[in-house]
Amino acid sequence: MKIQEIEEEINQMKIHLSFLENRLKENQKNCDHHFLMNLSHEKCLKCNKVNVFHY
Numbered sequence: 001m002k003i004q005e006i007e008e009e010i011n012q013m014k015i016h017l018s019f020l021e022n023r024l025k026e027n028q029k030n031c032d033h034h035f036l037m038n039l040s041h042e043k044c045l046k047c048n049k050v051n052v053f054h055y
């Protein structure tokens with residue numbers, strides 16, 4: 001595999017990754033969260049969104 005091909009594939013994956021991250025954010029925004037409390041964070045059982053507690 002040539003360097004250029006590798007770089008090209010990395011770029012394609014980055015684009016795909018940011019697309020997926022946006023999809024995930026959209027889903028989490030529309031989720032009626034059901035959080036499971038933990039010591040340091042809470043996590044939604046439906047969309048896996050995590051809120052970290054800051055003390």
Ligand SMILES: [Zn+2]
Pocket residue numbers: 028031032033034044045046047048049
């Ligand atoms: Zn949720």
